[in-house]
Amino acid sequence: MTALRITDLAALAGTTVRALRYYEDLGLLEPQRSATRARYYPPDTAAIARQIVDMRRLGIPVAAIAEALDGLKTDRPSLLENLLLRRREEMEAEKAIMTGLLEQARQATATRRSSTVAPGGAR
Structure with missing residues (x-):
């Protein structure tokens, strides 16, 4: 693969040119x-850009991403893993909260439905 233009990198990383400029x-x-x-990027930049985009989608702050990526360049590659x-x-904690909230919502819906049913099953 040859050098990438910023528009090509944005497409490969699944983001916008504006976001890439912000990361720059x-x-x-x-x-x-x-x-x-004109900006151009080595082909291996696509994998790094994709990691950044994925971590942002996970809600990881940019400052934490910067520190972790810096660790990859130095002797601290475990920063990214950590x-x-x-x-x-x-x-996982958020998933547990969401599961509890969904269960409460289902119970509230079931309670509401059962309270609107007249005797004999007619509404």
């Missing part, structure tokens, strides 16, 4: 520049 401003992505100053493990734990 934060130092999460580093474009290279052509002689005409970040993802923490988020998974949070999501």
Whole structure:
């Protein structure tokens, strides 16, 4: 694969050009520049951009993503793993809350339905 234009990278990462520029401003992505100053990206940038997009969709703050990605460049690759493990734990707790709320909603619906049924089954 050859160098990617920002529009191509956005399509591969499932995001917008604007979001990629924001990630650049934060130092999460580093474009290279052509002689005409046009942005281009090495092909391996697509995987990094996709990780960033996926982590944002999981609700991980950009500052935490930046720290974790920086850890990959240094001697602290476990930062990313720890970040993802923490988020998974949070999501599991959120799932438990959601399950409880859904059950309450179902019970409320069932109670409402049963209270509107007249004797003999007629409404």
